[in-house]
Structures are given as C-alpha cells and as structure tokens.
Amino acid sequence: MVVEHFPVLVVAVSLISAYTILVAGWLNRKSSCFISIATITFQLILALFILHHVLTWGTIHYPLGGWAPPWGIEYVVDALNAYVLVILLFASLLVAIYSWRSIQSELPAKKTVSFYVLFQLLVTGLCGITVTGDMFNLYVFLEISSLAAYALIAAAGGRALKASYNYVIMGSIGACFYLLGVGFLYAVTGSLNMADLMSLLPPLYGNRVVQAAFVFFVIGMSIKMALFPLHLWQPDAYTYAPSAVSAYIAATMSHISVYALIRVIFSVFTLDFVKAYIGMDLAICWVAAIGIIAGSVLAIAQNNFKRMLAYSSVSQIGYIVLGMGLAPATTWGFFGAVAHILNHTIMKGCLFLVAGAFIYKAGLRDIREFRGLGKRMPYTSAVFTIAALSMIGVPPTVGFATKLFLMVATLETYNYAFAGVLLLNSLLELVYFGRLIERIYLLHEEPESESELNGGTRDEKRIPYSMLIPMFIFAALCIIAGIFWLTNLATPLIEPLTDLCTGVMP
Helix, strand or coil: CHHHHHHHHHHHHHHHHHHHHHHHHHHCCCHHHHHHHHHHHHHHHHHHHHHHHHHHHCCEEEECCCCCCCCCCEEEECHHHHHHHHHHHHHHHHHHHHHHHHHHHHCCHHHHHHHHHHHHHHHHHHHHHHHECEHHHHHHHHHHHHHHHHHHHHCCCCHHHHHHHHHHHHHHHHHHHHHHHHHHHHHHHCCCEHHHHHHHCHHHCCCHHHHHHHHHHHHHHHHHCCCCCCCCCHHHHHHHCCHHHHHHHHHHHHHHHHHHHHHHHHHHHHHHHHHHCCCHHHHHHHHHHHHHHHHHHHHHCCCEHHHHHHHHHHHHHHHHHHHHHHCCCCHHHHHHHHHHHHHHHHHHHHHHHHHHHHHHHHCCCEHHHCCCHHHHCHHHHHHHHHHHHHHHCCCCCHHHHHHHHHHHHHHHCCCHHHHHHHHHHHHHHHHHHHHHHHHHHHCCCCCCCHHHHCCCCCCCCCCCHHHHHHHHHHHHHHHHHHHHHHCCCCHHHHHHHHHHHHCCCC
C-alpha cells in the first residue's frame, strides 16, 4: 500500500526541504519560513495517514536500501511512534508559524535563512528518531537533531553562546553513553535491529555487558531529556535561546528523547529484563519522584519566567519517568507516561509561546514586572492562565488527566509515597504559578514599571496573529485533550499502546 512508503518520505522530504530553504533563501529570504511551514504541513498529513494505517492494519515495516533486516536499516512504525510522530509534527507546525514574526524581532535578518535550515534539520532528526527501528540509525538521527539544536540555541548570541556550549558538552556525553550501549549490544549479539535484539537478548539478561549497555542507555537518554540530576544543561539553554527555539525543544525534543528511552526499555530489553532485577523499577520511580519535587522547588526560586518554566520541565519529565517505573506493575503507569508526552507538549509549548509574546511586546522576562499584565495583554494572559491551571492539575485539563492516571497507578500498586509526591507537587505548582496569576490579575500596575525605567514603552508592539493563533490552539487543547482522555475517547489509540507493556512489538 502507498501509505507504507510514508515513513521514509516523512524523513526524506524534510531533509530535502532543509537544502531547498538554503538555496531559496539566497534568492528570497522571506521564503524560508513559508517553505518550512509547507514542508511540515505535508509531513503532518503523512503522519496522520500513517497513524490511521497503523491503527487499522497494524505495524509498518520498511527496509531501506534493499537489505532485509536485521542486516539492513529498517523503519518500523507501530502505534507508539505513530502517535509520537503526529504530536511532534503538530507542535512543529505551530512553532514554525509562531516563529515567523518572533524570530524577526529576536534575531538579525541575516540569520533568518540559517535559522530555518537548522530548524528543518532539527525536525528531520526528530522524525528519524521516531520512525527508525535500528539502534545505530537512532544514534545518527540523535546527533543530527542535537547539532541543529546546539546551533539554534547559540543563534541568540550573548549568554546563549555559553548555554549552547554547556549543552554541547552534556549532550555529547549523553550521546557517547548511548553509543557505548549500542557497541556493547552489538559486541554480544551482532545485531543492531531493535526487533532482532528483542529476540536475542532474553538468554543474555545475566550477561554483564548487556547489563552495562542498559545502564549506558538509561544515563545517556536521561541527559538528553534533562532528567534530574542530569539536567544541568537545560535551564540556561531554555532561558537564553530564542523564544521559538525554547518552545520547540521544550515541547518536542525532550519528549522524543523520552520516547527513545521508552522504545529501548519496552521494545529492546522488554519488561522481562526489568522484572528480572528486583527493585529496578522502584529505583526508577524514586529517581523520578525526587526529580518531580526538586524541579518544582527550583522553579519557585526563579524570577526569570523562562528559567522558571525550564525547571518546571525538569519536574514534568519526572512524571513520564514515574509512569515508566510503574509500568511493570500496572498498565496505568504506561498509560500515564504516554498520555503525558502529549499533555506536556501542549502545556509547555503554550507557556513558552506566551513567554515569547511577553518578550515580543514589552521585553518582559522578570516575573516581578508582570504587574497588571491582565489589562495590558488580556488575550495572552488568558492563554497563560489556562496553561498554568492545566499544569497545576485543575479538571478537566490535560494536567489533571496525567495526574489522575498516575495516581491510579500508584494506588493500584500500593505505592502511597508516590501518590503523596504527586499531591505535594501539585501544591508546589500552585505556589509558583499562583504567584504569577496573582501578579497578572490582582496586583495593580505600578505608576512606572521597571520595563519603562529601562527605556521601553508599554505598548511598543501589537502581537501579530501568527503568534496569537498557535497560543490559542495550544490553550484550547489544554481543555479539549483533557476531556478527550477523561471520556475514554482515546481508547482506540491507547489499546495498541498498552500492548507494549507486554514487551512485545505489535
């Protein structure tokens, strides 16, 4: 069927588009953004067809270069990565639309073309990570996306250069750990194909090399997804990068790294490996629980809005990892982890776009300057409030859905301490988001705001529709997707996903 060729087209079209943007940008700089938007729209359409095909007909296997697996590279798309691919490309499209005017205000005009070339390469790398069924090929796409992200962060100049450098160091360490894991598995099994590894590894679970490979994978991907305490690169990168870049890497890149780790644990090592070592799942849960609380505590201490959101992301990644740790005992854990990939993409993408709007209009970065924003920027403030309430977990938002699923998982497995962590973190989120809502709506603006003292004017710019519409869509999805999860409309999608809890590729 034609749809079976779409996984390779999703990657190939994006890669070709990056070169097209470079060439077209020499002739007309303004064409760069529109080519990127058109490409991602096409990719999203392909991804929707892929998702429908997978849910209807089953997994897509696409060998490349005429070499049958396990000798050749194979793209494998099942319910999990088809779902992740749609989320990735939908968020990419909204951020690309948002970036049109945002980037014009934050970067010099001469950097516009190179920005969209790198942005499209980043999309290419993330799509490749999502659809590949080969361990080394995943590493290649991981490096493509990482190199593009390093450059995009550095594009802002100034402090962003140091932030990007730190990310290069930490990201390279994470990539090296992953590559060592790949090398160890290849040395023992002679294979790099994920499905083949899944069948070869069970007799080797007691092998020290295999065990070391698992540790390398977990540490390497934990660095990439900024799991506490391996998150040290993330706060500066999110804070000083251009607003569109902050929104994109927060909404997509960390989640693709989470997906890669889920794929390695569930589709390569399988749950049988995790269950073979008593206490491993509990250790994962405790690392996640500590990260959940630590991220929120650090967020409370911040005055820079984007930095606060960065530490909030550290906490939110903990939710997904907690669900992964609970998955061996209950499918609700896996359900919560998979749901939160979508939910956090929506919430954090929305919040970082709001941060960019605050910067675009009045150069506001410090939350102490947010007094009276409810009157000055009513629409943007309303969007922020919806996303903030979702982060806190107010029903029927997506944040509430995630916490409900994970709460059920903790109670079903009698892990009451983790239920307490979820409740405590909701209170901490109420503290740091509540103080912003108070400043925006309840505190009157001072006669002379700090931004005006620094030479700015209150209404220098009107936020364009290309920035407002993506924010409105994300805000609406905070509620719509929450209702979607809570009313079981997601059952046709989730049933194939939870089959992965058995550790068997669909």
